Amino acid sequence: MAAIAWAELEAGGLDSAAAAAVCEQLHQRSYCVLRLPDHLAAELSALREGARAFFALPAKAKARVGAFRRIAETYVGYRDCADRDSEFLEMHLSPDGTAYPREELSPALLAASEAAHARLSRMARRLLAVLAAGLDLPPAAFLAPLDPEPLSRLPAGALSSSVLRLCHYRPRQAGAAGGDVLFDEHTDSTLLTLSPLCPEAAGLELRDAEARWVRIEEAEGVTPLHLGVHVGDFLSFLTRDFYPASSHRVVRPAGGASRLSFPFLVRPRNEHELDTRAYDPEGTHPQLPEVHAIRCAELRKLFDVRGQRVVRELREREAREEERKARAKAFREAVLAGRRPVAASDESDGEGSGGARGEAAGQSCASPPPQEAGEAGGGTRGRGGGEGRGEGGGEGGAASAARGGGSKWKKELKAAKKAAAKARAAEKAGGARVAAAAAPTGEAPPAAGVRARWREEAEAMEARRREAFDAAAGGEAEGRVAQWRLHDVAVLLLSDEYLFAYKQHDLHMDHPTVGVTLQTQLCAALPHLADPKTVHGFRNVHQLDYATSGVLCFGLSKRAAGTAGRLFEARRVRKWYLALVEGHVPWSERREERGVGKDASDPREFRMAVEGSEHCVAPLAACTELYVIGRGALADRPVSKLLLCPLTGRRHQLRLHCAVLGHPIVGDFAYTADRTAPRMMLHAWRLQLPLPQKTVVVGTMDPFPATLEPSAMATGGEVLPTEGPAVFEVTCELDAQSCVHELRGGANSTKHAEDGVPMDVEYNFIAGCDRRHVGPHDSERIGEQVGSH
């Protein structure tokens, strides 16, 4: 799971990339993980040490802090849940910023709690402002119910509603009964909950979008400086489940370790009366319920009742899901045991493709189809119910909602209507008024929010690209637009653990609405290897842009994908790209180190910009090595062929680095005005992965060969057969110089410039790679190459 840097969220605008990631993740799966800056380590460890010392006190001393009790509309104090091996201390702040309760607590714990409370509260406000902006709402829409800022504006004698809950889960006593769930499944009756993670005694489990338990503290790379953020009932209610409440629980950490945790529960003030009309005077916002004159305290009671039912439903669903998983696993194991993966494409041409074909053909039909997000199991999301453990011990749950897939909005609408019906019942009973939590009946509410916006953007980009082709081809665009079919995919290398595929240019890796994407192609070609637990079927570990072609690696299991993903993150993967760039490049080698950040002038937030340019914001370090392979012409225009080695992987890094050096990539729609090239001439040529057992290099043919033949452009987008094997694989480590040597030596040219670079070469491009280009690989040989580990 990629953590979002808090520093970026803090420094960027409400619509920065980090902000968008927070909105997207909370929308998709109701939680995200933030990476806190190192300087907060001391603050967090002071809190940990203070709490550890407190919980180590004799029971009598802890009881003197004061039992769990209600003070001015909120609960404070210490409680011991001996039957669950857990104890809790609820810390609030007084209007002067001091912690409450204070009796018996060490000055160190008080100081650490005050600092953490204040800091987490500020972070929560920032996050809520970001989440509001994600729905085109002003920050006040989500901030108004919170404790006032500064706290000195609290009524005299009141305490903060938001609470820092110090939790201690003891190791299991020898011979003790009791299960492994220490804190039952629930949703928090908060807007948000912020939890510094505890990887040394991982126990926090959250439901993912398919309602499976995820132990976020066990994810690779999680440290005590990571912060879990999850959505509570109030935010879920206020956004009609756009940000759904996260269902979670605490289980016994492995190895019987004791666990300390500090969830910060960002609560609305009980006495606050919700009124959303100010933020949506027309009542047209598709996500904001129209609510007025309803006290948060009343709403909270409603959440508690609803939570009970949803937990029951979830448990039933979980049992059904377990059964289905066992069946899918048995099937997958049977296929892998046979080591005979089958390519069952939509069109059987009888030719061998990437994986060995044949014997197991019948089985592929029976394999479970990959599921779209939200389709799995009906899409009911987890919401938990209070288990009668007192305030906070068991928190209420919000209405269930479904996400993803075509029926998402209908399901959401249904949930919203149910919520409205309940609210109306509450209105009758308690006199509170919830005007209309339901959308207008009869039709799904219009799509809103970041996800919908991004989808629109992707579609608009696609439309623009088509338009440009239309213009360039004078109405004969059809032949020039890449219209890939399901079987236009090549499997370059297949092992038990990894799949390397060829992505065609002008093809999405995946897409919520487009039918032919690399993912759907792979699902059609290798249905038995598609994992129904994933959203699209195959676990990609890195990305290629829509317009870029080339090698992509997929992990066939979560573990394999994790291993490869970590190699990418650690920058241990070497990548070589080939590009045709405009003009004759005057140097033969170059290193470009300008950082890459967002281009603030692009309203679509698509383009990036290099450090130092006028509109570049928050640039991140970027480095590319560029080598000239040759200079010549492509359809009468001067071009150079480059080998590009990105040492970092920023969005659009290669396009930008070429452009800023004065030689943009031919056909790059984002950074050039040229609309005549039939494709963007950028290709991910080779990938070198130092997998634990063996380093593999997987490559493709050179799609921009030097040739004296008539340009392939004339054939307009047709898939051409290539000469020789399309897959290049070696098991020794490669370096850039040897690639340069190989490419220059292979250039079909007799003239050389002074620097040894071939000149006057007529370049060509191969419009795509089809299965016929792939060498005769069988899974045994490839298994040897990649090794299994």
Ligand SMILES: O=C(O)CCC(=O)C(=O)O
């Ligand atoms: O102990 C934890 O990490 C989480 C506890 C929790 O869910 C809560 O206090 O609401």
Ligand SMILES: [Fe+2]
């Ligand atoms: Fe919780």
